[in-house]
Every structure is written in C-alpha cells, then in structure tokens.
Amino acid sequence: MKPAAKLVGQLSNLKQEPQRQEMESVVSWVNGRELDYTTGFLRYGVRYHNGRLIVPLTGTYNIYSFLSLTESNDYSPVKPSVKSTNETLVKHAMYKYNVKIRKDVELASSLQTHRASNGRNCNAFSSQISTLVQLEAGDEISVKISDISLTSYPSDNFFGLHMI
Numbered sequence: 468m469k470p471a472a473k474l475v476g477q478l479s480n481l482k483q484e485p486q487r488q489e490m491e492s493v494v495s496w497v498n499g500r501e502l503d504y505t506t507g508f509l510r511y512g513v514r515y516h517n518g519r520l521i522v523p524l525t526g527t528y529n530i531y532s533f534l535s536l537t538e539s540n541d542y543s544p545v546k547p548s549v550k551s552t553n554e555t556l557v558k559h560a561m562y563k564y565n566v567k568i569r570k571d572v573e574l575a576s577s578l579q580t581h582r583a584s585n586g587r588n589c590n591a592f593s594s595q596i597s598t599l600v601q602l603e604a605g606d607e608i609s610v611k612i613s614d615i616s617l618t619s620y621p622s623d624n625f626f627g628l629h630m631i
Contacts, residue, residue, distance in 0.1 A: 470528075471629035472513040472520050474498060475505045476621030490560060490611040493534070494518030495621050507625070519564065519607040520628055528628045530574065531597040532610045534559050535623035538581065538590045555581050558613040559594040561626070565606050574600050574608075599631070 474496040497505050498515040509515060512523030522528065536557065560576035575598040581590060602608075610626045618624060 468511045469630040470511045470513045470523050471627070472509045472515070473507045473625055473627035474502075474515065474520070475507045476618070476624035477501075478621055490558065490613055491615045492518050493610045493612060493615065493618060493624070493626075495618075496626070507627075513628070516607070519609045520626075521605065521607050522602050522628065522630075523604055524630065525603045526601070526630045527599055528602050528630050529597065529599055530561055530608055530626075530628045531595075532559065532561055532626035533593065533595045533624060534610070534612060534618060535593050535620050536591070536612075536617040537619045538617055539588065539619075556613070557581065557594070557617065559596060560611050561596055561598075562609050562611060563600070563602065563606050564609065565603060571609070571611075574598065 476493075477495040477497045494517065496515070496518060497507055498509075502508060509520075514521040514523070557579050558576055559579075561574045562571040563574050564571050575596045577594045577596050579592065579594060608626075608628060612618065
C-alpha cells in the first residue's frame with residue numbers, strides 16, 4: 468500500500484482582511500476524526516501537522532491543490548490604471564519544507580490575474596495545481612496563496628498527495 472492523503476477546507480470564524488503581501492499558508496484543513504465526515508483521508512503513514520502533510524516514505528508523489536477563490540466587489544483593489552501588474556495577480560503555490568534545508572521550497576505554482584465582473588456582487592474563480600515531485604521521508608507539503616482573504620468558501624478547497 469502506498470501513502471496517500473486528501474484534506475478538505477475547514478470553515479473558520481476568522482474574518483480575513485484582503486492582503487497583497489507575502490505568500491500566506493492555508494492552514495484551515497479538516498483533520499483528525501473530522502475527516503470521517505468529508506471526502507478527505509490520511510492513509511498509510513501520511514500525517515498532518517499545522518497545515519502540512521508529512522510524507523512517510525521517500526519516492527515520487529503526485530501532489531495537488533484546488534482553491535475556490537471569491538472576491539467581494541465591496542473591496543476592489545484592482546484598478547488597472549492605478550495598480551501595478553503584480554498587485555492584480557493571485558499566486559497559489561505548493562511548498563516543501565525539510566528540516567535539513569530549514570526553509571520552504573516552492574514545488575509548483577499557478578499565477579492568475581483578477582477578473583473584473585460586470586454587474587455582479589463578487590468575482591469567483593479557481594486555481595488548480597498538480598505535479599509530480601520527488602520527496603524524502605519527513606518532507607512537509609503545504610499550500611500558500613498571495614491573498615488569503617480570497618478563500619472565503621473553504622469547504623470547496625482541497626489538497627493532497629499520493630505516492631506513485
């Protein structure tokens with residue numbers, strides 16, 4: 468049996484303000500016994516800790532993440548004539564942390580521009596990442612986004628991995 472895991476987003480009571488700074492970890496994932504009531508799972512040695520999946524065996528893994536993103540039109544920082552290009556981009560990325568190197572290393576990312584909606588209350592879009600990576604036992608995989616406030620419907624979000 469090969470290690471595998473899938474976590475789904477967890478509702479949070481925290482109201483997050485829009486931010487456009489450094490990448491921020493998505494840490495609100497359903498875990499533990501609560502996974503039994505979702506489509507999520509942790510199997511064959513994969514562990515969860517502080518928003519990260521920890522792989523038990525060295526090998527090649529498919530890692531994946533899907534984020535459903537929503538931006539209210541009440542807050543619209545995107546004004547193309549005023550803002551720089553970097554401020555209109557949303558970055559969604561997956562990172563690896565290993566105690567040997569003591570820093571996060573980006574494994575894969577998706578970069579998108581905001582989409583202006585005409586006559587709607589919000590902008591809704593999604594971002595998906597999936598790639599094959601070589602991981603060592605103990606590597607920790609996490610998901611980050613450049614504007615955490617866009618993850619307003621966390622139950623639609625998921626991330627996971629499986630050894631191939």
